Amino acid sequence: MDLIDNLANAFAGKEVEKVPAASIVSVALMEGMEKTGAGFPESHTNAEKMVALGESAHKYAGVESINLPFDLAIEAEAMGCTVDLRDANEHIPEITASPFFDDLSGVELCDDFLSNGRIPVVAEACQIAREKYPDVPLISGQIGPFTLLGQIVGIEYLMKCLATNPNEVKVAVNKCADAVIEVVKAYNELDVQGDCMYEPSIAADLLPPEMFDEIVKYPLKRIADAADFNIVLHVCGDTTPILEHTLDLGYNGFSFEDCVNVKEANKIKYDLKSNTQLVGNVATDSLFKGDFESIREESFRALDRGIDILGSSCCVPPGTPLKAMEVLVKARDEYYELGKQETRFKNEKALSWTPSYIDVPLPVANCHNMPEHEERKIKI
Numbered sequence: 426m427d428l429i430d431n432l433a434n435a436f437a438g439k440e441v442e443k444v445p446a447a448s449i450v451s452v453a454l455m456e457g458m459e460k461t462g463a464g465f466p467e468s469h470t471n472a473e474k475m476v477a478l479g480e481s482a483h484k485y486a487g488v489e490s491i492n493l494p495f496d497l498a499i500e501a502e503a504m505g506c507t508v509d510l511r512d513a514n515e516h517i518p519e520i521t522a523s524p525f526f527d528d529l530s531g532v533e534l535c536d537d538f539l540s541n542g543r544i545p546v547v548a549e550a551c552q553i554a555r556e557k558y559p560d561v562p563l564i565s566g567q568i569g570p571f572t573l574l575g576q577i578v579g580i581e582y583l584m585k586c587l588a589t590n591p592n593e594v595k596v597a598v599n600k601c602a603d604a605v606i607e608v609v610k611a612y613n614e615l616d617v618q619g620d621c622m623y624e625p626s627i628a629a630d631l632l633p634p635e636m637f638d639e640i641v642k643y644p645l646k647r648i649a650d651a652a653d654f655n656i657v658l659h660v661c662g663d664t665t666p667i668l669e670h671t672l673d674l675g676y677n678g679f680s681f682e683d684c685v686n687v688k689e690a691n692k693i694k695y696d697l698k699s700n701t702q703l704v705g706n707v708a709t710d711s712l713f714k715g716d717f718e719s720i721r722e723e724s725f726r727a728l729d730r731g732i733d734i735l736g737s738s739c740c741v742p743p744g745t746p747l748k749a750m751e752v753l754v755k756a757r758d759e760y761y762e763l764g765k766q767e768t769r770f771k772n773e774k775a776l777s778w779t780p781s782y783i784d785v786p787l788p789v790a791n792c793h794n795m796p797e798h799e800e801r802k803i804k805i
């Protein structure tokens with residue numbers, strides 16, 4: 426199977442040989458670090474080691490992609506924040522100080538942003554990986570603008586400002602989007618086949634869904650428009666209340682967790698006539714525990730319900746066994762060997778399935794230009 430073509434077809438909504446088992450979210454595992462000698466923190470700062478770790482899930486577990494980088498502090502660091510890379514394999518870098526803390530109006534993008542911090546290391550790693558593995562999809566990643574803003578001004582302060590001064594928040598989110606667009610433009614030159622934009626802080630429990638359009642719709646669209654490659658938006662948690670928004674922003678994919686019903690997401694995608702493909706959503710918990718039977722069942726279920734790219738529901742925890750990722754890839758193979766794709770085709774064709782949720786109209790909506798909005802609940 427041509428992995429690059431197969432993934433490109435999945436993103437284009439075309440027929441695929443098999444649904445790709447390419448990881449869109451980060452998959453940097455401790456077992457991979459041990460096998461390659463590329464542990465944390467060196468693999469955050471050394472391009473060769475970043476590639477060695479990034480390729481390990483492909484090399485040892487058959488995952489149909491190479492993913493890098495492995496942390497969400499790169500853009501904040503390049504904007505002038507201090508980052509503690511930490512010294513253990515299971516820990517990811519942390520932002521320890523920011524020049525913008527508690528100061529929304531001070532957020533600015535420095536002129537040398539792209540040459541700061543570890544951004545050049547990521548660019549170098551992308552080039553090395555592309556040359557070393559010309560036949561394997563390379564998946565890059567960066568933070569989303571609202572999450573970046575929370576990192577640099579402090580998330581509690583940002584939440585307070587959302588209530589008291591949403592206009593200033595809007596301006597600052599757009600400045601952070603400018604930073605993300607700089608990174609995206611750099612990736613445009615690097616021949617990546619996919620990219621994950623991690624935007625955990627726009628989850629409904631942090632950003633109220635009724636503020637989605639007003640605060641983040643425009644900056645998120647700007648970023649999707651700037652990407653010449655397949656860009657995927659990833660949001661953590663239960664994103665069911667914001668599916669109508671996230672599937673309507675022009676992203677090539679939306680990556681979501683196992684608490685979201687793929688069938689429900691597919692129905693919304695269909696209603697919106699969206700070209701955003703569904704990505705995920707095997708539970709990180711099953712992967713981390715190495716619960717092989719659950720991984721197999723969840724993979725089958727996601728495939729039945731129309732997932733377009735099969736992978737983990739969120740970043741794969743470093744302590745996950747490589748074998749768990751291998752089981753996910755093999756479950757996808759077994760699904761086809763058993764001819765179960767017929768179920769998938771039937772469901773995809775007839776989006777007349779009786780949805781497994783009840784439509785409940787929202788009681789109030791302060792919708793400036795929001796489309797008609799319905800809250801959907803999953804029937805237990």
Ligand SMILES: [Zn+2]
Binds near residue numbers: 625660662738
């Ligand atoms: Zn997540």
